Amino acid sequence: MTETVLQLDNVSKKIGQKEIVHNISFDVRKGEVFGLLGPNGAGKTTIIRSIVRLIKKTSGEVHISGVNVDENFKDAIKNVGAIIENPEFYMYMSGFNNLKQFARMSRKDIPQERFVEIVEQVKLSHAIHNKVKTYSLGMRQRLGLAQALIHEPDLLILDEPTNGLDPQGMREFRELIRSLAQNGTSVLISSHLLSEIQQITDRFAIINHGKLTHIESMHELEKEAKVTIQLEVSDPEAAKLVLESLDIEIKAQVEQQLTLELASDFVPEIARSLVKANIDILELAKVHVSLEDRFLALTNGGETK
Structure with a gap:
């Protein structure tokens, strides 16, 4: 049986009398890239922020690597890397020093060789000791991925990660995500760029008006349509x-x-x-x-x- 890394069960969020998301349930499996799609305002970001408790959900349960996020948040979140909205950095520090600063906040001990490994993986070796203010948008996105991945999480969560990237940057991003999945990292990715999602995901869910309307694999999509x-x-x-x-x-x-x-x-x-x-x-x-x-x-x- 395929291991489930992320499980959402009937997650809902209300603000006043308005229900933003309603009874959302889905899972993300080990080594899977799972796409979360929906029109603007459909509730995608609310779902993602609820998973990592940036906002408090009204009802439902979230489990990460089998750990209930509400019952044991620290143990659950240690298995997660995330970029929600735009990654933020100390612009006058080097990329390497930004990574070191982020690593200090991790609950895991991160050996020196891991820094070298992750920098090579995101293709930043040539610029990692330069100040972040000199980085292009694509380089900052790759540094954000390095921060999210340096502690080797089971689950990577990305909210609109290709915003502003040029075609070359998008291609490099796709290759990196597929490589991560092949090595066992699960990825939940929210995006409105449907062509990008089609090239990168194994399965996708469609969120509309705060409700999950459809889950399908890319294989099924191409076979049936x-x-x-x-x-x-x-x-x-x-x-x-x-x-x-x-x-x-x-x-x-x-x-x-x-x-x-x-x-x-x-x-x-x-x-x-x-x-x-x-x-x-x-x-x-x-x-x-x-x-x-x-x-x-x-x-x-x-x-x-």
Whole structure:
């Protein structure tokens, strides 16, 4: 059985008579990257802040590595690294001295070799002894990750971590998160950048109007949802007859290229049928299903009431 690192059971938060989040339940497994999605104001940050007790939830339970956060906060939180909103630093100190300062606050003893290891892991070796005020936004994000990871937590929590990053910074961030997960760290990541979430997560939950409406794995999303296929063939008219016999709708045609929409697992059947009809397949390209389409369908266009 896969180990559960984070467990939320019926977490709710009220402010006055207004319920911000309602009976939220989900788990994050060991070595899993779990995405928390929702429109602005849906309650994502409230959930994250409730997990680490930056705000007090109204009801429900949170367990981290099997420890109840309310009953034994210190033991639970020692297994967590987090960046909530923007990481903050002493700007006139070096990155290395910022890390040392943060390490002093940890309940774990952090050996000197761990500093070297984590700096290399976040690719800051070349600048770690420079003052943080000279760092780019991407470098500050990596330093924030180093702070969050230096005590080797079981769970890493990130709230909108790619805000302001350029494409190169986003790519480096994705590679680092996947590497952490492969080495056993669980990651809970909140973001409105759906394309980023699609490239990085194993499962995702959608929060809308403070309620959890959907949990799905990326594998299930890509398997069940329809995908767009761009198919170039030697004889488009003959190919159209084959596709019509399979009840495949042709969305568009430009010369020898046909655009189709169908279930992902039906693609091999199309290829077999065309080859059997002696039609050469010059190109077959699958346009991956978009998490954005799924998100909009499940949140009424992503609008809040």
